[in-house]
Amino acid sequence: MIGMIQDISTMHDVLHESKTGLWIIEIEDGRQPRMFADQTMMELLGLKTVVTPEKCYEHWYERIAGEYYPVVNACVEEMVKTGRAEVQYPWYHPDLGKIYIRCGGVADRTYSKGMRLRGYHQNVTDTTVMRREKEKLEELNQEIVGSLYNLFFAVYRIDIEKGTICAIRVPGDVQEIPQGDFPYESFWNDYASQNFHPDYIEEIREELSIAHFRSLMAEGNERYAVESLRKVDGEYHSISCNVYLGGKKSWVLLALQDLHEQKKKDEESRRALKEAYEMAQKANEAKSDFLSKMSHDIRTPLNAVLGMTELARLHMDDREKLENALDKISSSSQLLLGLVNEVLDMSRIETGNYELQDGRFNLDNLIEELICLIMPQAEVRKQKIHLEKKELTHVRVIGDNSRINQIFMNIMSNACKYTPEGGDIYITVSELPSGNKEVGRYQFVFRDTGIGMSEEFLQHIFEPFSRANDSRISKISGTGLGMVITQSLVQMMGGEITVKSRLGEGSCFTVVIGLKLQMDEAEEESLPDIQEVDCSGAHILLVEDNEINREIAAEMLQMTGAVIDTAENGQEAFERFLDSPTGYYQMIFMDIQMPVMNGYDCVKAIRSSGRGDAESVPVIAMTANAFAEDVIMSAQAGMNEHLAKPIKSSQLAEILQKWVLRRS
Numbered sequence: 001m002i003g004m005i006q007d008i009s010t011m012h013d014v015l016h017e018s019k020t021g022l023w024i025i026e027i028e029d030g031r032q033p034r035m036f037a038d039q040t041m042m043e044l045l046g047l048k049t050v051v052t053p054e055k056c057y058e059h060w061y062e063r064i065a066g067e068y069y070p071v072v073n074a075c076v077e078e079m080v081k082t083g084r085a086e087v088q089y090p091w092y093h094p095d096l097g098k099i100y101i102r103c104g105g106v107a108d109r110t111y112s113k114g115m116r117l118r119g120y121h122q123n124v125t126d127t128t129v130m131r132r133e134k135e136k137l138e139e140l141n142q143e144i145v146g147s148l149y150n151l152f153f154a155v156y157r158i159d160i161e162k163g164t165i166c167a168i169r170v171p172g173d174v175q176e177i178p179q180g181d182f183p184y185e186s187f188w189n190d191y192a193s194q195n196f197h198p199d200y201i202e203e204i205r206e207e208l209s210i211a212h213f214r215s216l217m218a219e220g221n222e223r224y225a226v227e228s229l230r231k232v233d234g235e236y237h238s239i240s241c242n243v244y245l246g247g248k249k250s251w252v253l254l255a256l257q258d259l260h261e262q263k264k265k266d267e268e269s270r271r272a273l274k275e276a277y278e279m280a281q282k283a284n285e286a287k288s289d290f291l292s293k294m295s296h297d298i299r300t301p302l303n304a305v306l307g308m309t310e311l312a313r314l315h316m317d318d319r320e321k322l323e324n325a326l327d328k329i330s331s332s333s334q335l336l337l338g339l340v341n342e343v344l345d346m347s348r349i350e351t352g353n354y355e356l357q358d359g360r361f362n363l364d365n366l367i368e369e370l371i372c373l374i375m376p377q378a379e380v381r382k383q384k385i386h387l388e389k390k391e392l393t394h395v396r397v398i399g400d401n402s403r404i405n406q407i408f409m410n411i412m413s414n415a416c417k418y419t420p421e422g423g424d425i426y427i428t429v430s431e432l433p434s435g436n437k438e439v440g441r442y443q444f445v446f447r448d449t450g451i452g453m454s455e456e457f458l459q460h461i462f463e464p465f466s467r468a469n470d471s472r473i474s475k476i477s478g479t480g481l482g483m484v485i486t487q488s489l490v491q492m493m494g495g496e497i498t499v500k501s502r503l504g505e506g507s508c509f510t511v512v513i514g515l516k517l518q519m520d521e522a523e524e525e526s527l528p529d530i531q532e533v534d535c536s537g538a539h540i541l542l543v544e545d546n547e548i549n550r551e552i553a554a555e556m557l558q559m560t561g562a563v564i565d566t567a568e569n570g571q572e573a574f575e576r577f578l579d580s581p582t583g584y585y586q587m588i589f590m591d592i593q594m595p596v597m598n599g600y601d602c603v604k605a606i607r608s609s610g611r612g613d614a615e616s617v618p619v620i621a622m623t624a625n626a627f628a629e630d631v632i633m634s635a636q637a638g639m640n641e642h643l644a645k646p647i648k649s650s651q652l653a654e655i656l657q658k659w660v661l662r663r664s
Contacts, residue, residue, distance in 0.1 A: 028114030390430035419450035536561035570597030
């Protein structure tokens with residue numbers, strides 16, 4: 001009997017050490033559920049004083065994790081139904097917080113007053129947490145292994161104490177490598193030596209030797225990498241041999257990574273960076289050269305303007321010398337304006353702010369005007385211009401005639417400049433089949449007997465700031481922008497430009513563009529002569545802040561007999577308009593960029609002034625802002641027309657005919 005008691009006592013000690021308590025639960029109708037717990041069970045429940053069975057049951061049941069009540073209740077039903085059951089659930093200990101409980105029991109069939117269950121209550125938190133940590137560790141290991149597989153094409157574990165190696169991941173081109181551990185020497189002799197580059201095999205073998213691994217460990221290294229060459233799919237690839245020491249003294253991890261694609265990308269990036277650098281250098285050199293040449297080319301006509309102006313003052317009484325000086329001032333001014341326009345055009349083209357303006361014109365007239373413009377330059381050099389028209393059926397077209405004229409003038413002026421005295425320039429115009437009855441396709445060929453161009457320079461002729469390195473043309477002015485502007489304009493029109501040339505034989509430029517055909521019979525009007533326009537009695541307000549520009553415009557307008565009032569800024573112009581009688585001014589010419597009040601604000605003020613003529617008086621923008629968006633802004637401000645400086649007398653005459661004479 002004593003031995004049995006000792007056995008029971010020992011059993012309780014074992015249960016206590018294993019954190020397992022015993023309980024009895026009784027449930028009867030009309031009474032609160034009761035739990036009878038042994039001492040270990042009381043400790044597991046966190047009860048430090050003796051409580052009633054009812055309180056003990058309540059204390060246990062209310063601390064079950066809420067989402068596990070259905071699980072616990074199902075276990076109880078299983079005990080009653082089958083006689084026994086077991087469940088695991090989270091339970092909130094009053095001192096320890098959330099712990100994990102394994103609970104099992106049997107039904108007492110002898111109890112007749114209701115339901116009695118006998119069972120155990122075990123704290124399995126340590127076991128559960130360890131199991132979950134192990135699962136997390138296994139998941140992490142799987143992620144690491146997956147990453148290794150994605151990053152490395154071969155992974156090995158090397159036991160440096162035993163001198164063995166075990167393949168974790170085998171390269172696809174290695175056949176029949178042993179499973180499990182096998183000698184490290186055999187790995188090199190039988191497998192690695194067949195794939196590593198023979199010129200580097202001894203070097204890489206030394207770098208990845210066990211002796212070197214031990215040396216790295218002794219120095220406290222945790223990782224080491226060395227590059228080499230290994231055969232992959234018949235060609236040698238750069239690979240990285242990564243050794244992970246991990247602080248262990250008995251083994252290392254060897255992972256091989258293919259760097260071939262990365263090396264190719266790096267090389268391509270370096271090459272692209274080098275090319276971009278060289279292009280930037282060339283661009284900077286070209287722009288520096290351009291600025292140097294522009295400085296010279298701008299000073300040349302500017303000096304002529306200043307010098308001829310001084311000579312004109314000195315010979316005011318000598319009409320012949322005065323006219324000669326004025327002619328040279330005019331030609332130098334046109335050259336200077338051409339240089340400025342080329343720079344502005346190039347800037348607009350590079351920023352994508354260049355728009356074409358379609359209008360009606362006659363190809364025959366355009367070609368004749370072109371020849372008239374270029375003829376004085378050709379006559380000075382005793383050059384002959386030959387014109388041939390082939391099958392030119394449709395001459396009434398729609399397009400940007402000013403830009404087409406600019407294209408042809410760029411080509412023709414170069415032909416004159418680079419063709420020696422007495423040379424020939426040939427122009428051939430022909431109409432090509434277009435396949436569209438509403439569009440004409442035209443070919444313009446410009447051929448000269450000039451000095452020609454080298455094959456080398458032909459490859460760069462359409463690049464910005466490019467000029468041939470030829471002592472024969474060093475004194476010829478130019479920005480190196482004419483041809484790139486010409487090509488850009490042709491391409492904007494959907495056309496193409498090609499060039500053929502040989503040194504000493506001349507050059508031939510061919511331009512092919514498409515132009516919409518005029519489908520009606522509208523008559524084209526030639527620009528009138530301002531001296532033939534009679535605006536006697538008309539009052540015109542001229543608003544211009546620049547004294548010289550104001551004087552020039554006023555002089556031209558006074559030729560028509562009109563009365564000209566002037567203002568130097570928008571505020572003064574607005575006040576003059578308000579102070580004048582209604583209908584006094586038949587027209588206002590308005591500059592845009594002015595002090596005090598600009599032209600846009602002045603026109604808006606006039607239009608919103610409420611006077612009877614505020615909305616009807618014609619306002620003409622007269623400004624150096626000559627681009628398409630400037631025209632739009634002028635119209636939005638309330639202006640009727642837009643004239644780009646420098647103003648031509650014929651343009652003024654046309655405006656006056658349209659807005660003064662016809663309205664009167």
